Amino acid sequence: MADVRDLDRAITIQYNAVDLTPDGHPEKAVQLSNLASALKARFKHRGSLSDLQEAITVQKTAVDLTADGDITKPPRLGNLGDLYECRYQRLGDVSDLELAVSFKRMAMDFTPSDHPDAPARQAELGSAIKARFERFGNIADLELATSLEKMAVDLTPDDHPSKFSRLGSLGRTLELRSERNGDIADLERAISFNQAAIDLIPDGHTEQPAQLENLGRALLSRFNRSGDVFDIERAVSIQQQAVDLTPDGHPDKPTRLSSLGASLQSRFERLGDVADIERAIQMHQVTVDLMPDGHPEKVSKLEHLAAALQARFQRLGDINDLDRAISWQQAALERTPDGHPSKVTLLRKFGAALAMRFERVGNPGDRDGGAELQGRAAELGSD
The missing domain is CATH 1.25.40 (Serine Threonine Protein Phosphatase 5, Tetratricopeptide repeat)
Known part of the structure; x- marks a missing residue:
């Protein structure tokens, strides 16, 4: 609670700083960007959508006030892209996801490959493209996200404060690729990277629960393939820690x-x-x-x-x-549009559940409805 009160005070101070900085002053964009960062931090704590909306508005103004060629332009573009990605994760609007990819790509393109911030730009773009893969299932997005995040990890020194988050993100991406291609080597590497991230992160760090969740997911995935009870016991324990924290x-x-x-x-x-x-x-x-x-x-x-x-x-x-x-x-089915990669699976599962109820209760409507759903699934699956 004290941390959130500190954020409240910081935001009040930052609003005052913005108001006291004249339009056209070179520090205006700095103050706006700082305000957006504070609003984003409070959104992460409280989940208030109004903070996120205000952060986007403020950060967009900061970007617009920053000249092309200014050394602060790429990080401000990246921050704006991250805010759009946060809103996509909250509301599911695909246009926000595309804006996130667009702004993060600009941020990376404006950053020289030998610049110290290049790994950050690569990691940010990889995150947005991974989210797009999870939405649409395009394998090209998954491969690009993997490549970008691997470059970011390779270029980040071991003592860098963002090393653990980049390792964890790459681990999650490799787990997704393993689910898609069935390659156990990707899953083993995912677990290795996730464990390395946890080993590096300080206790009490705000990202610790996210890294624990990543490792727990990967261990569950390996258990589902190998059946090793040790993996599922660890997965439950680690994910309980993530929830508790x-x-x-x-x-x-x-x-x-x-x-x-x-x-x-x-x-x-x-x-x-x-x-x-x-x-x-x-x-x-x-x-x-x-x-x-x-x-x-x-x-x-x-x-x-x-x-x-x-x-x-x-x-x-x-x-x-x-x-x-x-x-x-x-x-679930009613919320899933035609063309979504999960549509066929949802139809099949729904149809199977109706068939199961028909066997138990004997209602012909369940039998007919189940058959219709399975037929729709077969039709969509053959497209």
Whole structure:
């Protein structure tokens, strides 16, 4: 709480500094950029969209006031791109993501390759392009993000304060590539980079929960391939730490709860402890409740909740769980536009759940609806 009060005071002071700096003064852009940074920091703490909106407006003005060729132009472009990426992550508007990529690409292009800030520009652009891959599934974006983040890591000295964050980001990208191409070597490298990031990050650092979440996800991915119980036990433990270290109200709290829920469900499916699936459902339900509509990950979180309820139905046989799972699957499908890379999978899962309920209850509408959904999935999958 003290940190947030400090931010409140800093923002008040920075607004005063902006007001006291005349238009046309060379320091105006500096004061505006500082204000945008403080507003972004408060958004990271509180999740208030108004802070993010104001930060974008202020930072855009700072960029417009900065001449091309000014040494501060690239970092200000990069910061503006980062703010647009933050808004995309919050609201899911693809135009914000494209603006993030555009501004970060300009920032990198305006930075000489031998400049000390070149790794930062590469890492920033890699982050935005990775987000675009996660939205649209274009493999070219994934390869470009991997290349940019690897360059950033290679060019960053071991004692640099951003080394751990760049290692962790590269680890996450390699995990995504492993999921796409099935290459276990990418996954092993992802775990290695994620562990290196955690080893470097100081205890209490604000990014510690994010790095823990990255490692937990990668360990879960390896468990799902190898079945090594040690990996799933570590994944649950690490992701619990990430949740515990993330304050309530933090914009990343829902995704960390969801990651913990996924690991608990995987452990339930392996070891059979009903307490794990109970907690997994709780984590996924809180995630869905906390995550705003329009968030780019909302659909996947609805799907995760449905899957956990379906898993409990298959274990305990309570038809209410299957009814709830079907309701959430329908909600996920309704939020997924045609052409989205997850559309076919959602259709198949929804159809399978209806078929499962038909077998239990015998309602012909479920049988017919399930067959129709599977047919739509087959049709879209053949395009």
